[in-house]
Amino acid sequence: MNTASTLPARVRAMMPALVADLKELTAIPSVSGPGAAAEPLFAAHDLVAGMLRDVGAEVSDLRIEGKTAPVVVARIPAPEGAPTVLLYTHYDVVPAGDESLWDSPPFEPVERDGALYGRGTADSKANVVGIVGALRAWDGRPPVGVVVVVEGQEEVGSPFDTYPPEAPDLFRADAMVIADVGSVRPGTPTLTVALRGSAQVDVEIRTLAGDKHSGQYGGAAPDARLAMIHLLASLHEPSGDVAVPGLRREEWSGTTYTDAEFRELAEIADDVPLLGTGGLGSRIWSGPAITVVGLDAPPSAAPINAVAAHARASLNVRVHPAQAAAEAQAAVVAHLQAQRPFGIAATVTAGEVGNGFAAGREGPAFDAAMAALGRAWDAEPQLMAGGGSIPLVMALHEAVPEAEKLLLGATDSYANIHAPNERVLLDELERAVLTKALFFDLYAASWPRRGDQR
Structure with a gap:
């Protein structure tokens, strides 16, 4: 019988199959946007739906008027007295751009030096596979209820920028995991708690x-x-x-980049100064x-x-x-x-x-997520923010304000999303899968105590 203590070994044993799934999904050029072919989007949709169906979820499509790509919605009922977790990510990608700038064809995923390269590997197909992997780790019977929402138009104006408040019951959950972000740097488990x-x-x-x-x-x-x-x-x-x-x-109290990291990520010439004064986090996040x-x-x-x-x-x-x-x-x-x-x-x-978003830091889901991150990475988890907006988060907050919102994922700041040679580190992917699987258990264990306090 699968238990929380067996999850690390189980996830490690699953990785070859998960990497194969990620390669298959990445090979589909599911570009969204004006002029993009619809067939690859539907092919990616079908593959994602099949992965979730194979793990035992009840899968359906949500079709929003005026939007092309259907939204995959998968459900696994909660055990008696357990909370429900909604997990969100997307299967569409941005165009590859100038393919001559890639070291390998963008839609022919290739493993190199512990990473998988290809358009969409990090943003956000690794997170699709990360969700599927966490459910597989529990044989499709996690100790919490699960609602999985995977859309196909996030890169071109998500329907969820405005839709959730129109149908709040569809998104009803006790906690929400928005898996479209990642760690501040490889090896540092990170939870994003604010967005400008x-x-x-x-x-x-x-x-x-x-x-x-x-x-x-x-x-x-x-x-x-x-x-x-x-x-x-x-x-x-x-x-x-x-x-x-x-x-x-305000000064930022969590982790942030070093000046050297920021220069490297932003590709700032050595003889050009950074703008502003004070902590770097306060300049780019708070x-x-x-x-x-x-x-x-x-x-x-x-x-x-x-x-x-x-x-x-x-x-x-x-x-x-x-x-x-x-x-x-x-x-x-x-x-x-x-x-x-x-x-x-x-x-x-x-x-x-x-509007931006500032997550609560005192609920049982927050505590469970921090503990899961720490165990999966065997390191002290850090808090970071995002300089860009994710309208979806505010739309979900408006629809279900009482749900705790958690932003985490399989990528990192060096993943080259939306750029040539996008990649996801396979070690980071494994730890992201384990984090979600552990989170299900830790959050479920905290739930009766929360119920006693009501």
Whole structure:
């Protein structure tokens, strides 16, 4: 009979089969997005559904109007008195990009130096296999109830960005494992507990009825692009810290990258300084960032000798996980509207917003996840955050606010997701499988004590 004590050996023995499954799934070019072929998406869907069906789950499809790829939903009922865990990930991938930059064909997965290379190995097909492996470790009869949700359009605007609040009963669970992240570095078990929010702001300046010859009018005619440059420069201090009042920032208390790791990951030249002051975690996770993501101007290869009548820029604002994105956006809008470069006012427009997420750290699922991570890696688990937004997490939180949310997975910061030579370390995959299998047991064991406290 399978027990928690046998899980490490059992998972290790399962790894050859799990790697074979991951290779088969990775070989399917399940790219989502405009112009992508539908057949590979459906082939990946069918393979994932079959894996879950073979482990004993009851599998069905969820089809959302206007979306192409069906969502795999698998269920295993909870034993009497046990909690239910929802596990989420996705089977679609981004395009391979320039295949000449890959050391091996992106959809011909190959093992090399303890890793499996191929598009989607880390993001997020290893997590699909990780969920399947955790269920296999319990012979399809885990000590908790399980709902598995695997979608096929995460990379192009997930239907779950908005859908869960419309059908909360479908996602009802006591804890949720969002398996679309991973460890801060290989060998360091990591739980992601916060995500920054996001807001868009557009800025426009008009100064003339039309562009004018720079030789005839330059020096007195107000150049809209020059005014825009000065306006955008007001957003930051000389150090690189954001200069907008009202944006929340706190020092990050969990783990983070070293400066050297961050330079390597971001590919920053040795002679170029990092921006900002204070801890690195507060600059990329628990503090704001403002990036110019669009700027209208003639390309330098084809310059025009004219004073610009019009300039436009688009800004992306990253927001402290616990600050409302609309509040932060309003602060940026107010700051820009108050500026008058050369006495010129700008038109500032608020765009889309998405709130961040800060997970609770005191529930039984959190405790079980930390203990499972520690046992699987035989190391002290760390807490990290994500600088980018995952709208799905907030949608699930809105649908089922009482469920604990846990973000963990099989990948790591060096996995090259969305880039050439994407890879997953097979040792990390094994530990991620074991973490979920152990979590089922530890969480189930904690549940009666939680019930006694109600």
